[in-house]
Every structure is written in C-alpha cells, then in structure tokens.
Amino acid sequence: MLKIDFHVHTRKSDGLNSLDEILKHARRIGLNGVAITDHDIISVKKNVVLEDGFIVIRGIEVSTKQGHIILLDVNEAPRKGLDVREVIDFANETGALVIIPHPFDFLRNGLGKLSWIIPADAVEVINAGCLFDYFNKKAFILAEKRSLPMVAGSDAHALSELGYAYTVIKSAASTPEEIIEAIKKGLTIPIGRRYGIVKKIKRKISKFFHG
Numbered sequence: 771m772l773k774i775d776f777h778v779h780t781r782k783s784d785g786l787n788s789l790d791e792i793l794k795h796a797r798r799i800g801l802n803g804v805a806i807t808d809h810d811i812i813s814v815k816k817n818v819v820l821e822d823g824f825i826v827i828r829g830i831e832v833s834t835k836q837g838h839i840i841l842l843d844v845n846e847a848p849r850k851g852l853d854v855r856e857v858i859d860f861a862n863e864t865g866a867l868v869i870i871p872h873p874f875d876f877l878r879n880g881l882g883k884l885s886w887i888i889p890a891d892a893v894e895v896i897n898a899g900c901l902f903d904y905f906n907k908k909a910f911i912l913a914e915k916r917s918l919p920m921v922a923g924s925d926a927h928a929l930s931e932l933g934y935a936y937t938v939i940k941s942a943a944s945t946p947e948e949i950i951e952a953i954k955k956g957l958t959i960p961i962g963r964r965y966g967i968v969k970k971i972k973r974k975i976s977k978f979f980h981g
C-alpha cells in the first residue's frame with residue numbers, strides 16, 4: 771500500500787526546495803509519492819511514475835476569493851481571483867479532483883463554513899502545518915458528516931516538514947490515475963501529526979537568511 775503526501779510546496783511558489791530535492795528526501799523518508807500543490811501555479815508538467823515507482827501527481831493549491839482549494843490531476847491553472855464555486859466548476863469541466871485543504875484553519879486561509887456545502891471529492895483531515903489540533907479534528911468531523919473521502923498532507927514548505935502527514939492508499943494502486951480513483955472511492959487512510967510551531971519558525975528564519 772502506497773504512502774502519498776498530497777500537499778507539498780516547492781520553491782516555484784513559497785516553498786524552500788526544488789522539486790528534485792523534495793523527491794530525493796521523500797524517498798529517503800519512505801514516502802511512495804507526492805502531490806505537488808504550489809500556490810496558484812502548476813509546477814510539474816504531468817503526473818509521472820518515476821523509474822523506481824515513485825509517483826508525482828500534478829496539483830495546484832488555488833487561492834479563491836473565499837480561501838484555499840486543492841486540485842489534483844489538473845491540466846491547467848484556473849484564472850486568478852475566482853470564486854471557489856467557479857474553481858470547482860472549472861475542476862469538474864477539466865476532470866480535476868477537488869480537495870478541501872485545512873477547511874477550518876483560518877490562519878491558513880481555510881474555506882470555513884463553506885466547506886459544509888461546496889461540492890468536493892475529498893477533505894484534508896490532517897494538515898501537518900495546522901497550529902492547533904482542533905482544526906484537524908473539525909476537518910475530520912466534516913469529512914465524516916459529509917461522507918467524503920479523507921486525505922492527509924504535510925503542507926510542507928521545507929524538507930524537514932515533508933511526510934509529517936501522508937495518506938495510505940488501501941488498494942493495489944500503482945499509477946497516479948489509480949490513486950485518484952482510490953481517493954474517489956474513499957480507499958484512503960489519513961496518517962500524521964502536526965509539526966508545530968518550532969519547525970515553522972525555523973523555516974521562517976531560514977527563509978529570512980537564504981531568501
């Protein structure tokens with residue numbers, strides 16, 4: 771069963787590391803794949819299965835008027851400044867998967883109450899970057915009450931944050947397409963913990979010194 775971190779940022783948006791550094795480190799810590807979800811930019815050309823079977827899924831974290839939403843298996847970036855419903859329509863038209871990330875974390879631009887009513891394929895019930903457990907617990911309740919599949923992601927902006935949360939795929943999936951199908955069917959186990967404020971401060975300091 772694969773372990774995939776569905777929420778990772780590179781330096782193409784506000785992360786510290788290159789895609790190569792991330793892929794190397796992800797393997798080292800035992801992940802089988804990552805979704806690259808940079809802010810408002812698609813930074814990998816396509817979904818790929820690398821020679822050793824490691825999987826890279828093309829995603830984007832879109833800043834909508836109401837907050838963040840993640841699209842996976844996405845071919846093009848939606849226009850900027852859209853309403854969240856317009857982004858979801860765009861995803862449905864283009865066949866992308868919709869995940870509600872950190873729904874109740876207002877410090878990370880979660881969608882808040884809208885998360886109860888907007889159409890989505892899955893909820894990120896563990897975001898390792900959330901400052902308070904409460905945000906993730908509430909996300910879990912949301913997914914349960916709406917009967918939506920659950921995923922987890924690190925929201926890593928630095929190597930040291932990678933893999934703190936990941937999703938186990940409960941199927942024999944070995945390609946990005948099969949993984950997307952597995953999410954839709956709810957064949958997922960969210961695993962993880964928060965990396966908390968210490969790592970976040972270290973990252974900010976490092977960013978300050980290294981740009």
Ligand SMILES: [Zn+2]
Nearest residue numbers: 831838871878
């Ligand atoms: Zn976010």
Ligand SMILES: [Zn+2]
Nearest residue numbers: 777779831925
């Ligand atoms: Zn993010």
